[in-house]
Amino acid sequence: MFPGATADREAASYVVVGAPLDVTTTFQPGTRFGPDRVRRFAESYDNYDHRTDQQFTELGVHDAGDVRAWDDVPEYCDYLGGQLRDVVWDGAVPLLLGGEHTVTAPAVEAANPDVFVCLDAHLDLREEYDGNAWSHACVTHRTLQTADEAIILGARTGSADEWARAEADDVTVVGPESVDDWLADPPTFGGRSAYLSVDIDAADPGFAPGTGTMEPFGLSPRQMRDVVRTVASACVGFDLVEVNDRDDGQAAALGGKLLREFVFSHSALDS
Amino acid sequence: MFPGATADREAASYVVVGAPLDVTTTFQPGTRFGPDRVRRFAESYDNYDHRTDQQFTELGVHDAGDVRAWDDVPEYCDYLGGQLRDVVWDGAVPLLLGGEHTVTAPAVEAANPDVFVCLDAHLDLREEYDGNAWSHACVTHRTLQTADEAIILGARTGSADEWARAEADDVTVVGPESVDDWLADPPTFGGRSAYLSVDIDAADPGFAPGTGTMEPFGLSPRQMRDVVRTVASACVGFDLVEVNDRDDGQAAALGGKLLREFVFSHSALDS
Amino acid sequence: MFPGATADREAASYVVVGAPLDVTTTFQPGTRFGPDRVRRFAESYDNYDHRTDQQFTELGVHDAGDVRAWDDVPEYCDYLGGQLRDVVWDGAVPLLLGGEHTVTAPAVEAANPDVFVCLDAHLDLREEYDGNAWSHACVTHRTLQTADEAIILGARTGSADEWARAEADDVTVVGPESVDDWLADPPTFGGRSAYLSVDIDAADPGFAPGTGTMEPFGLSPRQMRDVVRTVASACVGFDLVEVNDRDDGQAAALGGKLLREFVFSHSALDS
Amino acid sequence: MFPGATADREAASYVVVGAPLDVTTTFQPGTRFGPDRVRRFAESYDNYDHRTDQQFTELGVHDAGDVRAWDDVPEYCDYLGGQLRDVVWDGAVPLLLGGEHTVTAPAVEAANPDVFVCLDAHLDLREEYDGNAWSHACVTHRTLQTADEAIILGARTGSADEWARAEADDVTVVGPESVDDWLADPPTFGGRSAYLSVDIDAADPGFAPGTGTMEPFGLSPRQMRDVVRTVASACVGFDLVEVNDRDDGQAAALGGKLLREFVFSHSALDS
Amino acid sequence: MFPGATADREAASYVVVGAPLDVTTTFQPGTRFGPDRVRRFAESYDNYDHRTDQQFTELGVHDAGDVRAWDDVPEYCDYLGGQLRDVVWDGAVPLLLGGEHTVTAPAVEAANPDVFVCLDAHLDLREEYDGNAWSHACVTHRTLQTADEAIILGARTGSADEWARAEADDVTVVGPESVDDWLADPPTFGGRSAYLSVDIDAADPGFAPGTGTMEPFGLSPRQMRDVVRTVASACVGFDLVEVNDRDDGQAAALGGKLLREFVFSHSALDS
Amino acid sequence: MFPGATADREAASYVVVGAPLDVTTTFQPGTRFGPDRVRRFAESYDNYDHRTDQQFTELGVHDAGDVRAWDDVPEYCDYLGGQLRDVVWDGAVPLLLGGEHTVTAPAVEAANPDVFVCLDAHLDLREEYDGNAWSHACVTHRTLQTADEAIILGARTGSADEWARAEADDVTVVGPESVDDWLADPPTFGGRSAYLSVDIDAADPGFAPGTGTMEPFGLSPRQMRDVVRTVASACVGFDLVEVNDRDDGQAAALGGKLLREFVFSHSALDS
Ligand SMILES: [Mn+2]
Ligand SMILES: [Mn+2]
Ligand SMILES: [Mn+2]
Ligand SMILES: [Mn+2]
Ligand SMILES: [Mn+2]
Ligand SMILES: [Mn+2]
Ligand SMILES: [Mn+2]
Ligand SMILES: [Mn+2]
Ligand SMILES: [Mn+2]
Numbered sequence A, B, C, D, E, F: 001m002f003p004g005a006t007a008d009r010e011a012a013s014y015v016v017v018g019a020p021l022d023v024t025t026t027f028q029p030g031t032r033f034g035p036d037r038v039r040r041f042a043e044s045y046d047n048y049d050h051r052t053d054q055q056f057t058e059l060g061v062h063d064a065g066d067v068r069a070w071d072d073v074p075e076y077c078d079y080l081g082g083q084l085r086d087v088v089w090d091g092a093v094p095l096l097l098g099g100e101h102t103v104t105a106p107a108v109e110a111a112n113p114d115v116f117v118c119l120d121a122h123l124d125l126r127e128e129y130d131g132n133a134w135s136h137a138c139v140t141h142r143t144l145q146t147a148d149e150a151i152i153l154g155a156r157t158g159s160a161d162e163w164a165r166a167e168a169d170d171v172t173v174v175g176p177e178s179v180d181d182w183l184a185d186p187p188t189f190g191g192r193s194a195y196l197s198v199d200i201d202a203a204d205p206g207f208a209p210g211t212g213t214m215e216p217f218g219l220s221p222r223q224m225r226d227v228v229r230t231v232a233s234a235c236v237g238f239d240l241v242e243v244n245d246r247d248d249g250q251a252a253a254l255g256g257k258l259l260r261e262f263v264f265s266h267s268a269l270d271s
């Protein structure tokens, strides 16, 4: 159980769902251990959040455990999507714990946001990767089947085709060096709903080495936190993905903290 | 390059082929790093083998590098099989370095042995695992489409169905406690050809912790070596699979040694 | 949840209880992560046990989770003992997952066996260690307040006082070199009940490096397994202790396997 | 020996004392290995400090080794306090190497400063934690029995009660985002004496993952260094705590560097 | 092979040469594994670079593999120098992968630049270290036998003698706090040629823990990248040294990225 | 200090000397950390030895610390030899802790035994290795300049030349499979003095992965122990070499235990 996620499923405002998919992970595998690792390294966090003056245990977070993964990615995503739709239909906000980034696709479909906001080192705008349209490297492309627009913060690499795709009107890329400016003057979402996906590799590898594909020159933890704080109020869904067990806990500790930051911010703004 | 594998492809009697497939790996992934890791930990082995009075570099071993893996397992296996068939057609013995055990299937198809001999903790006799017929857990089942018979040494676990399947005439299971007896009186293969597949998890986890699914109560390194020595002369193919990078080198060091032992034994008996 | 421990608490014949106490651990700490680690590394074990022809999921094992530990060891042991007494009163066999060996004391009190059987490198017969009577190094001494007799298998070290204490009639020490003899002619417990405590450091460090105090020249995994098989039928309680997270999973994999072996053996003999 | 701590005890201006207490450590244990690890990772530092134009070996630092820890925390702290009082009475500045933060309490009592300055992610202002008044989480509260005032730099988390306690006049909390401002205009201590305690978790986990409870969004190493430089001249005692062995040396390397920085700064200002 | 280094030796504009020398490494050894590790962690980088609109595979990079090292450092450096001179004579730019920093000396001799630019935590201006004039700690001193001038960026430690040597006209030290200023107004090299040597320990240890001698308070990855971008156009040679295998890949990932950044920048400016 | 080595230098019967040489180490370096690591992992051993009924602290063991190593191997060996001669002249038995095996050479010279007994996977009979006559791989060859005879137990690999050299009358090789026979009927040394050198890689890698060059099919810890017990009484010197820090403590724990076993056995036989 995610520490402090003590609410019952029925009464929950937020539902943690683990999705330990680890099939298309490029380079360093282990994201299947992500959900457990994030839960474990969140154990030492205080229940109380001073900024928002809230206790985590009072915010109605339920941990539904993991949706056990298998090798057939489309089939798994379909099944996972069903579980997440149930969460949405129950009026709760899904907090998805990956697993590879691929799991974001069914979550976005379930949450059905207007805008897909993503912290990621990578554009993930490929139509397919190594012949696989269900690769983690295609996930932002895939979410644009649901969302009208994608904002990718911290992105610093992609193929030439992805960068070309990123030129289109429905994609905004905010490079690592531009994130502070973006934070200084963030978009108002108007009445539009958003979904926030945190690929932990948006962080500089110094802060999150435990991920499949480290990409230097990334964001600082505080920048990621400030993006979470900025976007949370508009969000109908959240995920944290691509954490693995190949570091000393840095990636998981940061990831779990960002999830909590999302809940504290979202909850504070609701009230 | 596998240390000492200095022969040219054309002149080679043995061809090392890496197959870093890591898609269906159960539990602990990382077998994609197996081929490189086995090569690395073989660096410190002496060129000379005292028992057979041979220099490794004189035995005609070529390292063809890795057949880069992708997510579509049947497609990959098909392609890998083609590469290995080339080796066989050139009159060389393939030395396959996994990668998950699944890669053994196309190797067996390419080598086309009469008997499939396997060191493994697991029966791997499933028709499918988690809905996937291409899982590593089905590989011995799959090799029986090619080979007439399978001998599984060191096996100590499986499903009820697998154990039932193992009752059939074409399967011989030699449990860890019976391997010494088997070695004392091994089958003569007559003129039949064999293929030897070494799943490193046949070893007790104390000797090979770096593998996907550790299974206690396994074989000692010397038992595995003696099986290699016993079987090598009849073999038309060899593989070493399921080594990953999650230990301090024990699994890779043992694996690389067994591969060399195969070459020394096979070569000595040829002459 | 321990994999396969799917029974409801009410219907359970066996109840897994985690006791992540890690206060008096000598040398290398981390046994607080023992219960989770044992559960994790048991994930890849087959449900089916060929020797006893049983499915683990059909044996009525429930996982009650962990009894969260705190710094006051006597107080914690008292509370833990209460939880375990509930298990015993419900007619189920407690399967305790440590945590430091200290947690065995309340478990023995709860199960109230005639004979305390222990696999341990250490005598653990001290009256106090470093001024602390609640140290893990005193646990066998402490269990003799409940049990009439202790049999310590695999023990190879202790203080002069402990060895003197071990001379008494109520203690039998079976050194590592004598375990095979003991197994060849084990005691019949008659109608007497036993409790089996497995301190993972009974194993040679090569097989279980992830423990607080490695002690070379220990038992092989198969010897430990055979002790479990031999003793299980007489047992009213079982524990596995002193596993930490400082290895590559060897200690946890072995520990989880021994727990399963206990259940398979105990259950088979019941029927 | 801390590298370069070559002075005799009698002639020493600074005395390193290791206090490997690791009893109440929350979450990840191992701070018992902190003193040795800090010494080890300080081996590669140059003797010479360019900024202050001093050689470390000429500054009169003695390493008194460790005060071996045991399980009874109050008793240990009492004994440790005696050792540290001896240092103070000899006119030397104690440089305490933890161990868990708890060891700071007797050091502050021994050094008897007017102001307690602390680098810490946590307020540590609890009266007790899990029923234990001797927990590391209570240490700043405890030092306020000696010091008139506490300044906590880098603090970013605590319970609601701790934050309420922090509102009192005798506590100043300087959050991570405010540390630069504080450094730009630090308090003059007037004639008041200070004690500086460095809980390594004040650093962002990216810079010091080897600690019990990582807390993201922390200080940079240079900020911590600048606090040390700013405060050192007023100090009658120093400690570095909460370093463990669960990373690749980052926490220990930073900790040892800060200790040296303290000595260089303190010594330069003395002269 | 360094990923994407697909050019033939004859056609190459850049030649990667591994030099796994690890003889004089101070403190933590393992830099012998540096070349392989840098290659491995560069696997996940995109071929395309958006800033310069180039594909790495089109830039003519060849990987010549490693020049196997042995214990006689001067002899090895002599031989390595010969290999690198061949590269220079062929009109290609050498990209040397250490190995300890010592290997830079023959590379500078081969490339024969006017200015030696170095990213390093250390001055490396010793005439000898521990009696050894071929130590890594003497490398910048040694390069000044070839180059007219040395610019050392990020340097923060050295002996008193080294700092005195650094006062001379042919040495410029830019401390970590001054690198941003230097980048804002970098020297124009006029027609003078430069050589860029990247000792990974220039980075703060949080970003590159896998190196022999971590030195806190270092550069950020982006500062190092900006130095590479600034200097590349003037360069006739490049190296990356002092990466070892004692972290979770951070040092290697950063190092490989900087090498690519050098190639992209150098190539873009050529055209 | 090696735990329990509390005797004064003057009164000592045994003197521990650390020799962290790590210059010619093949493959995996880190043996420079061997002495500290062996000391650390010996912390948890009981003072009392039941077999010989002795307390370690009463046996007169002094720890003289380390003889700090530098890059010039012959020079270092010369200096180290001087230190060890002092030990011998004082009538004490040197207990050398390597470091690479090379350090055995000066120790043998200092102790001047008639017979050199060695536990090693390797023959170490080369005249030079990679052009270096001071390589660890030449150490047994070198000791034969002092000793009349060498007995190498557990050896299983070497070059053709080494095996040829091993045919000579002054060398006895006892392969791993023959060690039990040798133990059953060990040579009587008559009045001849012996020196015992334990290269930890004599053990199977499962029991001692933390060494430079793992060589499978090795000895069990008990076999090594029994060799120590058998030879100790005749010995005038002892060493333990080739332990590094690249495992979870197994190699160091075994090594420290064997050193203690040597002292207990040697001391018991003296009395
Ligand atoms: Mn992504
Ligand atoms: Mn990404
Ligand atoms: Mn298999
Ligand atoms: Mn298997
Ligand atoms: Mn015990
Ligand atoms: Mn024990
Ligand atoms: Mn604290
Ligand atoms: Mn803290
Ligand atoms: Mn350097």
Ligand SMILES: [Mn+2]
Residues within 6 Å of the ligand: E120, E121, E122, E199, E201, E202, E242
């Ligand atoms: Mn440097």
Ligand SMILES: [Mn+2]
Residues within 6 Å of the ligand: F101, F120, F122, F124, F136, F139, F199
């Ligand atoms: Mn040797």
Ligand SMILES: [Mn+2]
Residues within 6 Å of the ligand: F120, F121, F122, F199, F201, F202, F242
């Ligand atoms: Mn050896």
